[in-house]
Amino acid sequence: MNNNIRALRTARGLSQEALGSALNVSRQTINAIEAGRYDPSLPLAFKLARFFALHIEDVFDDGEETLGS
Amino acid sequence: MWDLMSRLKSKRRYLIELGVCLALYVLAIRLSMLLLNDGIATGIGKPIAALIPMVPGSGMCWVIVRQFHRMxxxxxxxxxxxxxxxxxxxxxxxxxxxxxxxxxxxxxxxxxxxxxxxxxxxxxxxxxxxxxx
CATH class of the missing domain: 1.10.287 (Helix Hairpins)
Known part of the structure; x- marks a missing residue:
């Protein structure tokens, strides 16, 4: 799944360590999510979206069309 | 907060707990061998004495499970x-x-x-x- 966490994080001047600290996860977890090597659980995805004050679909993109569109 | 200090503390706590269990395990093996080799444990006491090291061994399992919960x-x-x-x-x-x-x-x-x-x-x-x- 694609995401724009790296762009959102760097735009706020945060390190991976700082973002991980704010979300109670390790720096390695943030790095793996940013690199697209790990898809976070739904609770963590929501926490990430809330942290950036965005909707979850504004942060993550699974490349699928919205149903009914 | 999942900051560096708390992670280091968590790791340190894990290593201390594991170290204590390991030390107790070594002592339990020595006690078990003493009871068995000197003929102190007899009959049903023999398998019980042989299994003494598994008490701290179970402690190690508990320590590892605790560490999993911190991850x-x-x-x-x-x-x-x-x-x-x-x-x-x-x-x-x-x-x-x-x-x-x-x-x-x-x-x-x-x-x-x-x-x-x-x-x-x-x-x-x-x-x-x-x-x-």
Whole structure:
């Protein structure tokens, strides 16, 4: 799944360590999510979206069309 | 807060707990050997004395489970993949050797089973950690 966490994080001047600290996860977890090597659980995805004050679909993109569109 | 200090503290606590269990395990082995070799334990006491080291051994399991609960979701995923690899790999190795024993290969102690699993667990950890790096 694609995401724009790296762009959102760097735009706020945060390190991976700082973002991980704010979300109670390790720096390695943030790095793996940013690199697209790990898809976070739904609770963590929501926490990430809330942290950036965005909707979850504004942060993550699974490349699928919205149903009914 | 999952900051560096709390992670270091958590790691330190884990190593201390594991170290204490390991020290107790060594003492329990010595006590067990003393009871068995000096003939102090007899009858039903023999298997009980032989199993004394498993009390701190169970403590080690508890310490490891506690450490799992402190991990975040990716670290748990890495452990899950590593343990799955070790579980399947140990089955392959031990069953293969079990079949080889039927054609004359030397009998090996059950103690080797966990050693095989520990090596495969470490290998699985290295591979899984690298995958998510």
């Amino acid at each position: 975040d979701e990716l670290q748990r995923r890495i452990q899950f993949e590593a343990l799955g690899f070790a579980f399947a790999g140990t089955a392959i190795v031990t069953f293969s050797y079990g079949f080889l024993e039927t054609v004359g290969f030397a009998k090996v102690s059950m103690f080797f089973v966990w050693s095989v699993m520990a090596v495969l667990w470490s290998l699985g950890m290295a591979v899984a950690t690298r995958r998510y790096r």
